[in-house]
Amino acid sequence: MGSMEDWPDEELLTATPATPAAFAVFYRRHEAAVLGYFMRRSGNAEIAADLAAETFAAALLGARRYEPERGEAIAWLYGIARHRLMRSLEQGRVEDRARRKLAMPRLEIDDELVDRIERLGAEERALELLAKLPPDQAQAVRARVLDQRSYKDIAASVQTSEAVVRKRVSRGLHTLRALARSRS
Amino acid sequence: MSAFPALEEALDQAAHRHYGRKRRRLRWRLAVPALATAAVAASIALIARPEPAAPPSVKPQPAARVTVATLDRSRAYARRPDTPKYDPAHQPRVAHAALPAVAARLRQPIPYPPGMSDDFDWAAVPSDPRDMSSIGNALEMQSLIEFRAGCLWLLYWLGTTDPRERRAAASVLADVPHFPRLRVTGPRMWRRIAELAAAGDALELRAIQPGQCHGM
Numbered sequence: 197m198g199s200m201e202d203w204p205d206e207e208l209l210t211a212t213p214a215t216p217a218a219f220a221v222f223y224r225r226h227e228a229a230v231l232g233y234f235m236r237r238s239g240n241a242e243i244a245a246d247l248a249a250e251t252f253a254a255a256l257l258g259a260r261r262y263e264p265e266r267g268e269a270i271a272w273l274y275g276i277a278r279h280r281l282m283r284s285l286e287q288g289r290v291e292d293r294a295r296r297k298l299a300m301p302r303l304e305i306d307d308e309l310v311d312r313i314e315r316l317g318a319e320e321r322a323l324e325l326l327a328k329l330p331p332d333q334a335q336a337v338r339a340r341v342l343d344q345r346s347y348k349d350i351a352a353s354v355q356t357s358e359a360v361v362r363k364r365v366s367r368g369l370h371t372l373r374a375l376a377r378s379r380s
Numbered sequence: 381m382s383a384f385p386a387l388e389e390a391l392d393q394a395a396h397r398h399y400g401r402k403r404r405r406l407r408w409r410l411a412v413p414a415l416a417t418a419a420v421a422a423s424i425a426l427i428a429r430p431e432p433a434a435p436p437s438v439k440p441q442p443a444a445r446v447t448v449a450t451l452d453r454s455r456a457y458a459r460r461p462d463t464p465k466y467d468p469a470h471q472p473r474v475a476h477a478a479l480p481a482v483a484a485r486l487r488q489p490i491p492y493p494p495g496m497s498d499d500f501d502w503a504a505v506p507s508d509p510r511d512m513s514s515i516g517n518a519l520e521m522q523s524l525i526e527f528r529a530g531c532l533w534l535l536y537w538l539g540t541t542d543p544r545e546r547r548a549a550a551s552v553l554a555d556v557p558h559f560p561r562l563r564v565t566g567p568r569m570w571r572r573i574a575e576l577a578a579a580g581d582a583l584e585l586r587a588i589q590p591g592q593c594h595g596m
Contacts, residue, residue, distance in 0.1 A: 216395035223391055227382050249387050256395055298394040301588060303386045306565035308523060312383045 205269035212259040219256055226270065227252075228316050230277055235317025236324075237281055241310040244317070246290040249303065251277045253294035325375050333368035340365045444494030446548035454491040454551070458558035463519060473516045476507035486522050490529045490559075491552055493536035498528045523561040530556040530570055531593035537577050538585060550577040 200208065200221045208222040230251060234244035254276050262272060284290045322342070326334045332354075339350045340361075347358045347365075354361070382388045474482050479502040487498060505515050515521060533556065537549040554577075556562060557570035569588075576585045 212395060213399045216399045217392065219395045220388060220392045223388055224382050227384060227388070231383060245384065245387070248384070249390075252387070252391055253394065256391060256398070260399075298398055300390045300394050303384075303390060304569045306523075308520060308565060309384060316383065 205273075206262075206264040209255075209259045209262045209269050209272075210264060212256070219259065222255075222269075223252055226273060229320070230273070231313050232316035232320030233274075233277060234281065235313050236320050238284075241313035241317075242305050243284070243290060244313050245303070245305050245309070246292075247277070247280055247284060249300070250291055250294055251280050253298055253300060254280065257294050257297060325372050328375060329368050329371055333364045333371065336361050336364035337368035337372070341369075446494060446545060446552070450491045450494075451548065451551055453489065454555045457489050457491060457560075458555035460489075460560045463522065463560045463564070472518075474518055474521065476505070476516070479503065479505060479515070479521070482518060483521055483525060486518070486525050487529075490525065491533075491555075492529060493532055493549065493552075496532045496536060498525065498532065500524070500528060519561065523565050526556075526559040526562050527565075530559070530562065530573070534573060534577075534585065534589065534593060538582060538589075546577070546580070550574070553577045 200215075200218055203211070203218070203221070205222060205225070208218045208225075211218040212222075227248070230248045231244055234247040234251075235241060238244050238247065251273070255273055258276070262269065266272075280291065326338060329337065335354070336350060339345045339353075340347070347361050351358045351361045483500070483502045492498070502521075515524065530553070533549055533552050537546055537553065540546060540549070553570070554574045557567040557574060562570055572588065573585065576588070
């Protein structure tokens with residue numbers, strides 16, 4: 197069967213009622229993306245943490261009813277996340293119904309966790325903007341700026357010259373700046 | 381290691397409670413006669429032992445007791461000056477290979493319960509600074525070390541019923557919110573823990589026991 201870390205999301209969710217530890221693997225895999233998602237949309241790390249906690253609590257409760265035939269687990273999770281976000285916007289507060297049902301304790305959020313969540317939000321924003329670039333520019337910017345690879349290394353892996361890679365990075369960053377300015 | 385380990389721990393415990401309880405209920409339906417006996421036995425056990433059993437990670441040491449020197453160390457540590465303001469962009473990084481030695485230096489002035497120590501594996505921390513679960517600066521390390529020391533004192537308090545030891549542990553727990561990093565990062569929770577320890581409220585302490593303290 198292999199390590200749980202190698203199981204696909206769908207298997208982790210369907211296995212959770214019989215193997216509760218599977219949910220922790222699912223959580224770790226998607227924690228950063230969910231926190232970043234909420235940080236970007238709420239602008240507040242504490243609210244993002246609250247929303248993430250409620251989302252994953254709801255996913256844990258719903259794991260028993262999850263059916264892989266109906267769709268991918270990540271789409272299902274993000275559906276829960278969007279719903280929780282909309283509810284919080286409508287009601288002006290974050291629900292805690294799922295957490296209360298699971299008797300989960302209230303969690304403390306210190307400055308360092310706030311910093312981490314804010315960084316996740318910034319990374320998610322960067323990835324959203326990158327997705328708007330042409331694929332070759334996105335690939336070049338990601339490799340150079342996020343992965344900090346050398347131009348020589350990138351050129352070798354995409355089988356082109358360093359000059360071409362430099363141009364792609366330059367154009368990509370120029371476009372990103374324009375996108376960032378237009379959004380703000 | 382996750383970015384929000386407390387949430388991971390809380391979800392993991394919730395998963396085992398929620399789904400584990402359902403499994404035990406199924407076996408109950410299949411063993412009604414045994415349940416009657418078990419219920420009687422459980423009632424007797426509850427009456428005889430009003431407080432929950434000590435967590436398995438704590439082994440009370442009858443011969444070892446909190447010393448006056450430990451209490452003095454605790455007060456002295458709580459009176460240390462404030463640490464510099466945490467600035468993730470400009471915090472000098474501790475090399476991965478140096479983490480164990482720096483941690484040992486940071487632990488040195490901290491009070492620990494008798495027979496207990498912090499066995500966190502610093503060498504196992506991810507070395508890639510781009511990994512969200514890496515820890516690489518002394519302030520982050522000190523925050524974690526102080527938090528874990530608070531956990532050990534909480535576990536020590538919960539693991540003993542000796543009134544003198546509980547008073548001593550409560551005295552240290554009263555200092556914990558004033559530890560140099562915890563007074564900045566999270567004094568409110570530790571103040572509540574200190575209040576409950578001083579009041580002798582074991583049940584409430586177990587209920588609010590931080591997720592990060594489990595398994596220590």
